[in-house]
Amino acid sequence: xxxxxxxxxxxxxxxxxxxxxxxxxxxxxxxxxxxxxxxxxxxxxxxxxxxxxxxx
Numbered sequence: 001x002x003x004x005x006x007x008x009x010x011x012x013x014x015x016x017x018x019x020x021x022x023x024x025x026x027x028x029x030x031x032x033x034x035x036x037x038x039x040x041x042x043x044x045x046x047x048x049x050x051x052x053x054x055x056x
Contacts, residue, residue, distance in 0.1 A: 007041070009021050010047075
């Protein structure tokens with residue numbers, strides 16, 4: 001199970017004043033997401049601030 005708040009694609013949008021997902025889900029993916037309980041996003045990528053530093 002992925003957590004949107006920990007995803008690199010979940011960013012703050014200054015225009016609307018809220019957090020939004022940068023990924024455009026298709027109709028089926030959006031339906032599963034809105035159902036809520038067991039949606040596992042295939043675009044989920046953990047927001048790891050130290051990812052680049054470990055590669056150096």
